[in-house]
Amino acid sequence: MALKSESEYATDPDSDTRRSLLRHMLVARGIDEEARQLHKQGALDLWPSCQGQEAAQVGSALAVGPAPTVFPSYREHAVALLRGVTPDELFAQWAGRTFCGWDPRRVRFFPYTMVLAAQTLHAVGYSIGQRLQGLEDFVVVYIGDGATSEGDMSEAMNLAAVESAAVLFVCQNNGWAISKPAEEQMRTSLAERARGFGIESARVPGQDPESVYSSCSRAAAHVRGERAPYLVEIQVGRIHGHSTSDAQEVYRTPDDIARTRAADPVPAYASRLSGLGLVDTAWFDAVDKEVRELRERLTKEYA
Known part of the structure; x- marks a missing residue:
């Protein structure tokens, strides 16, 4: 089974999709910044930042569309927001106000899973259960590179391959399992x-949301068409620590952190679309206003 090359996933998003990619990335960044501030004020108990991984999350989520059921890890804030989880619902969980701030059935986005890789078995089992009921349900499960070292991940991939479960595994490999490179x-x-388990796969850089979108679009088509699992490994950068309780400066060099921040996908994609004439000052002002209003409401609610 050959590992797919990027050229085999060349489906270019149109202009509207490009603007949507950027808008969702900017909204996620603003919400993430607000969460970090609220944690400093003691309003949120914990916050695992998704900064640096917005392109991977938004690109993959837009590519698969709203129909699949998503089993997240605990850092997929951009996916949650895109799926219809409101910032208030998202923050309620991290403030300890509720077990799950949203209705998983309504948005087809299950609760976050803090136990590494546990959601991979949940996703595969859910997919098989839906099939046994005669229901066509495509499942997406997100994991980080650290979770792939857990036995649950190997069990899930093997079971998915043997049972031909309609599951898309999306791994955001940010290069760090907390402090373990x-x-x-x-x-x-x-x-x-993944190929060793009999699962077709692709590896894609995660700084460009369009590359992620194209790869995940083809991966989703494979899962839907073949009713078989697929894995996409997205190489991303983690700008902040593992969570707001983690001091990454202890184990990462200043140069490593600086390189990651310099490769930030959000300003890079904003500059790219601006240069192409797909967005202008008025467009950015409208998104900035939307984000500012969201942040102001969250500040009043939680600060």
């Missing part, structure tokens, strides 16, 4: 490892 976790890429 990826090179000390594995000797091969996750995309290559």
Whole structure:
């Protein structure tokens, strides 16, 4: 089974999709910034930032569309917001106000899972259960690179392959399992490892939302058409610590952190679309106003 190359996933998003990609990335960034501020004020108990991973999350979520059921890890805030989880509902969970701030059935986005890789077995089991009931339900499960070192992940991939479960595994590999670098976790890429279980896979850089969108669009088509699992490994950067309780400066070099921040996908994509004439000052002003109003409401509610 050959590992797919990027050229085999060349489906270009149109102009409206490009603007949608950027808008969702900007909204997610603003909400993430507000959450970090509220944590400093003691309003949120914890917050695992998704900054640096917005392109991967928004690109994959837009590519698969609203129909699939999503099983997240705990950092998929951009996916949650895109799926219809409101910022208030998202913050309620991290403020300890509720077990799950949203209705998982309504938005087809299940609660966050803090136990590493547990959601992979939930996703595969859910997919098989839907099939046994004669229901066509495509499932997406998000994991980080650290979770792939757990036994649950191997069990889930093997079960998905053997049972031909309609599951798309999306791994955001930010290179760090908290403080453990990826090179000390594995000797091969996750995309290559998936092939050993009989799962087709692709590896894609995560700084460009359009590349992610194209790869995940083709991956979703494979899962839907073949009723078989697929794995996409997205290489991303983690701008902040593992969570707001993690001091990444202790184990990451200043140069490493600086390189990651310099590769921030949000301003890079904003500059790109601006240069192409797809967005202008009025467009940015409208999105800024939307984000500002969201943040002001959250500040009043939680600060």
